[in-house]
Amino acid sequence: MMQATQKQDFTTTFSVDRNPREAFEAITNVRGWWSQEVEGVTDQVGGEFDHHYKDVHRCRIRVTELVPGRKVAWLVLDNFFNFIEDQAEWKGTEVVFEISEKDGGAEVRFTHVGLVPQYECYDVCTNAWNGYLGGSLRNLINTGQGQPNPKEGGNAPAHQDAATVLRARRTP
Template sequence: MMKNYSFDIESHQSAKAVFALLLNIKKWWSGIYGETITGKSQKINDEFSFSAGEGMHFTKQKLIELIPYKKIVWEVIASNLSFLENPKEWEHTKLRFDILEKAGNKTKVTFTHQGLSPEIECYEQCSNAWTQYLNNLRENLK
């Protein structure tokens, strides 16, 4: 059974505030590897490009599912991870955020990169990078 990379965050911000921050990808998916983000990610079928590491990582994402204050899913529609034997390894994987309001004015965010599993070449490097970006997100959610 394939185990996808997953990361949980708890915040005292509302689900509405968390949702808005997640859609503003430049606020949390940047500041580590010289990223360039272009395009939009506010409504279904919006697309944005992400480039980092002086071009070593390029992906293009399409917003395919959006449930206000509950879920955001992007599909990776193009991938060029030049440091891998298969630079298209991320294509057709999904970046998913599930948002859950909890008791005590807390919101739980679960990020899952569906398709990023220990069986693929990128897993170690990519999961380490995701952890850095998601810790960045955690800081923005304080």
């Protein structure tokens, strides 16, 4: 059971028309909603995968928990953002998807444990998560078609533009 924290971890919840099993299968299909550049194992406990988006974001994640139709949990092992100073911000944080039945469909509660408002990346990261979750993942669950970041050379989805804007603001 996840305990409530005082540090305001980023959490968001959304509903889908499909059942919890279908939501679980879509979440573990990380290439289908987050990025086609994901390399590694995303659907086995102990599996590790690498995500990268151009020169903006790289991370290595370990799958720590899979309960079919109920829960997916990851541990961020390593992370790099090119738009922040403290590269430790995501390291050691947990990404948790909790799935429950609701009104004939499912509800997905997403919590990035350790992603807190005090972090420099918070606004960009929460904006990006909201785009991936409420847009791409939700669409993948409901329709079978997400909008992940394309392989290098393609156009980025709108929710990636925030990092570019933030970097431009910091450049003298």
